[in-house]
Amino acid sequence: MDVMSDGVTVVLALKALCHAKSRLGDEYHPDADRERLVAAMFTDTVAAVRSAGHHDVVVVSPDPQVRDLTRRLGARAVSEPGGGLNAALAHGAAGADGTVVYLQADLPALRAESFAEAVAAAGRLPVAFVADRHGTGTALLAVAAGVAFTPAFGTDSAAAHRAGGAVELDPSGTRWPDLGCDVDTPDDLRAAVALGVGPRTDTAMLMPQSDAAHNHAE
Ligand SMILES: Nc1nc2c(ncn2[C@@H]2O[C@H](COP(=O)(O)OP(=O)(O)OP(=O)(O)O)[C@@H](O)[C@H]2O)c(=O)[nH]1
Ligand SMILES: C=C(OP(=O)(O)O)C(=O)O
Numbered sequence: 001m002d003v004m005s006d007g008v009t010v011v012l013a014l015k016a017l018c019h020a021k022s023r024l025g026d027e028y029h030p031d032a033d034r035e036r037l038v039a040a041m042f043t044d045t046v047a048a049v050r051s052a053g054h055h056d057v058v059v060v061s062p063d064p065q066v067r068d069l070t071r072r073l074g075a076r077a078v079s080e081p082g083g084g085l086n087a088a089l090a091h092g093a094a095g096a097d098g099t100v101v102y103l104q105a106d107l108p109a110l111r112a113e114s115f116a117e118a119v120a121a122a123g124r125l126p127v128a129f130v131a132d133r134h135g136t137g138t139a140l141l142a143v144a145a146g147v148a149f150t151p152a153f154g155t156d157s158a159a160a161h162r163a164g165g166a167v168e169l170d171p172s173g174t175r176w177p178d179l180g181c182d183v184d185t186p187d188d189l190r191a192a193v194a195l196g197v198g199p200r201t202d203t204a205m206l207m208p209q210s211d212a213a214h215n216h217a218e
Helices: 031-051 062-072 087-093 112-122 155-164 186-195 199-206 209-217
Strands: 009-015 056-061 076-079 099-103 127-131 138-143
Touching: 009 031, 009 209, 031 062, 031 112, 031 199, 056 062, 056 087, 062 076, 087 099, 099 112, 099 209, 112 127, 112 138, 127 155, 138 155, 186 199
Parallel strands: 009 056, 009 099, 056 076
Antiparallel strands: 099 138, 127 138
16 A cells, blocks of 8 residues: 555545535535535645644545545545445555544644644554544544454444543543534534634635625626
8 A cells, every 4th residue: 555654544534515514504504505614624624634744544435526625635535335434434444554543524623733642642552532522422533553443433432432442532622622623513613613723614614605606696
């Protein structure tokens, strides 16, 4: 495998944009605006990961638009295997021969420094995770080379990862609040904005596509 080798493969999964982040739909509509925001949050997330160092980044998605964007961001795009989120993540990690870092794709406030520090802290452990800001979900899960551990992302994944023996990093959520701020709901988005979102998310929020199209037509 052509790994830009620091021994770490970062794996993200993103649904088809038209289905992603439906819980933002109440405040982000029409659909084009929500899709643009999801793509922007994903772009800021991958950009932070890329800025953190020479990581091998893999994105699994059924959406050709997402896979094109992934390649433009300098990451590897992999088609959807079917079977849901954890199957997609396992597919993305297949063939990795170093540490695998599973990361949420909706971390618009993520800073490269936080990501780098979390990966370094995880590097001393077989399996480690960072919970989301609610303490119930998982923002990042790192599995060291040669360790068998099946990711259990989804409802109450923090408890599942803990029960599987993963060590929780930053349990108070104070060291890397940006890393823990995944966006599912409008409240999460407000929390991310308060921390400071990346430039693409900022632009997507400031200038919804519907407004852009409207202004263009005038
Ligand atoms: N490739 C892939 N990604 C998935 C799948 N299910 C969830 N994801 C991604 O995993 C991450 C976590 O999922 P959720 O936070 O529940 O996101 P979501 O399903 O878009 O949000 P809601 O529609 O509001 O439930 C998001 O980046 C999703 O796009 C899947 O079956 N395949
Ligand atoms: C899939 C997860 O994320 P979310 O809370 O964004 O659904 C998770 O935390 O395991």
